[in-house]
Amino acid sequence: MNTTWKSLTILITTAISFSSYGSITCHTPRTTKVLVIDDQKVTIDQPLKIQAERSVASVLGVRTKIVGPGFTKVMFHNGAKHIIHIEDKNSFSYVDDYLIIKSAQGHEMTYPLECE
Secondary structure (H helix, E strand, C coil): CCHHHHHHHHHHHHHHHHHCCCCEEEECHHHCCEEEECCCCEEEEECCCCCCEEEEECCCCCEEEEECCEEEEEEEECCEEEEEEECCCCCCCCCCCEEEEECCCCCEEEEECEEC
16 A cells, blocks of 8 residues: 555544544533533533523534644634633543633633543
8 A cells, every 4th residue: 555545544544533532521610511512513501500501502603623632612602602622532631621611792711621
């Protein structure tokens, strides 16, 4: 097999392994937000509200950037920009995995994520 085919095979294998990581469930401290992250969508659940709210965040507007063994997802939900960063999808870290919520007014909150 020549080097072009080997490179193409490695590229396709890598793309397949990055694109299908299954479903990851993460939550912020005190479980104020629960995120279910799939390949193409993110579901946000807020169980501590008086009336629990569950909604899909920007099904068509979720952008994913693959960074090494992890990824960053960017989407808009309830008028705020949500950035979810998972450093390594094979080894979750309370320090390196986080959620950033930026309001339209420019306010920004960062929450550590605990994922499984």
